[in-house]
Amino acid sequence: MxxxxxxxxxxxxxxxxxxxxxxxxxxxxxxxxxxCSDPDIYCKFREQCLVHFHYKERKREAARAASA
Ligand SMILES: [Zn+2]
Structure with a gap:
């Protein structure tokens, strides 16, 4: 499946x-x-999406590393 x-x-x-x-x-x-396959478009599952959650976390970490 x-x-x-x-x-x-x-x-x-x-x-x-x-x-x-x-x-x-x-x-x-x-x-x-x-x-996330489509991070920039609306997704009704996003709030509960584990993939997007990790994607966001990674982006935040990368931003923090870049500014350090
Ligand atoms: Zn894999």
Whole structure:
């Protein structure tokens, strides 16, 4: 079923899923390269989206690192 395995690693089980596109992400992808497919357009799932949450966290960390 869509979303049960990682979008980038079909052999891995997903730990988070984009509910809009049914893309699954494994822990590696979530921690190292979380990626919302459409970060700039409205998504009704965003508030509860784990992928976007990690994506935002990464962006904030990168901004902090750049200004340090
Ligand atoms: Zn993965």
């Amino acid at each position: 869509a979303g049960e395995t990682c979008r980038n690693h079909p052999d891995r089980k997903s730990v988070a899923m984009c509910q809009k596109y049914s893309h699954g992400y494994c822990l590696d992808c979530l921690e190292n390269d979380p990626h």
